[in-house]
Amino acid sequence: CEKKHPELLHNVSTCRSPMEMFASVLKELNKYESQKLFHVAVMPCTAKKFEAARLEMNASGYRDVDLVLTTREVGKLFRMTPWDVAKVGPSNFDSLLGAYTGAGVIFGASGGVMEAALRTVYEVVTGKTLEDVNLTMVRGFDGMKEAEVDLDGTKVKVAVANSLGCARKIMDDIKAGTSPYHFIEVMCCPGGCIGGGGQPIPSTIDKRKERIAAIYAEDAGLPLRKSHENPEVKLLYDDFLKEPLGHKSHELLHTHYAATNK
Ligand code: SF4
Incomplete structure (x- = not known):
């Protein structure tokens, strides 16, 4: 940018x-x-x-x-x-x-930052508990992922661009004033940071998918899956x-x- x-x-x-x-x-x-x-x-x-x-x-x-x-x-x-x-x-x-929480773990996959943010935004904005934290509509290897999230009556449109190439169309729409989204995640590397330029080689599409699957499996097995529930983050805000x-x-x-x- x-x-x-x-x-x-x-x-x-x-x-x-x-x-x-x-x-x-x-x-x-x-x-x-x-x-x-x-x-x-x-x-x-x-x-x-x-x-x-x-x-x-x-x-x-x-x-x-x-x-x-x-x-x-x-x-x-x-x-x-x-x-x-x-x-x-x-x-x-x-x-x-x-x-650490599952929300932190999934930052490494395309859609993970969006999902982690939504898990917290939902609870902070509505004051309600998000029962199912698996926001699968923003996961996966598609180039563009879109979703509409209902925050207690307020509809929030989100988009995830899985690579810089996919972000180009979104950028053009924003400039033209035609983008419908309130919140957009852009990951430069296809698949997200699990496919970053410093990762072990080969970093094929299949390897990236394996890494993404491992990340979501780790998230699913953790007792805490929302950033604002992290006891050390809470302590950090309380004390510092x-x-x-x-x-x-x-x-x-x-x-x-x-x-x-x-
Ligand atoms: S450029 Fe770096 S921060 Fe951005 S998606 Fe790739 S690895 Fe992640």
Whole structure:
């Protein structure tokens, strides 16, 4: 959008990516040790290296992400060691920011960000419990997915573009003023981040579908599947951020974009 569609920048969410939200909170929480902290993010995405280097990604006063390694690079590093990683048993992530929900897991698949957001939006807006969290209408490998969600009488039209190519038509419609959607998810990589440029090769369509199936299986097996039910996210808001869209949240969880030709 910054390069090709700067006139639509005001439509783009100001939310930082999960990598950058995590990074700014991590460094701010450890403010007095930020100088010593070296934050390495393991990502499926080569573009994250560019994102981490953006000058505005220093909400904590220091560069929020110091180094990005892709999953493929981490695989290479593991193969250079004598360890058999497959034999290492699972363990829990460190607290704080270690607990996770199914909503976080499905971010990796096309439609996952939309589904995770809707699981929370429904409950926040209506005050009711969303009984069936499986919003399957935005899942799958189709290029374009559309749905209408009923928020207690208010109909919200959503769309998911599964690759940049599929987003082009949506962008044209927005510019022409004919787009019917209130909320649009665009994933650059077909299938979503599970097919990111930093992922293990081969990353064929079948492999991507397997990864997506694994993600939804993980989501289905988790006790918590909505972001706002994450106990550590709740604690973070209670003790530190105070409220969504509050001053601290704005500083640490949001960013801005500007037109560029670079
Ligand atoms: S969809 Fe692709 S480009 Fe976008 S964040 Fe995921 S891996 Fe990166």
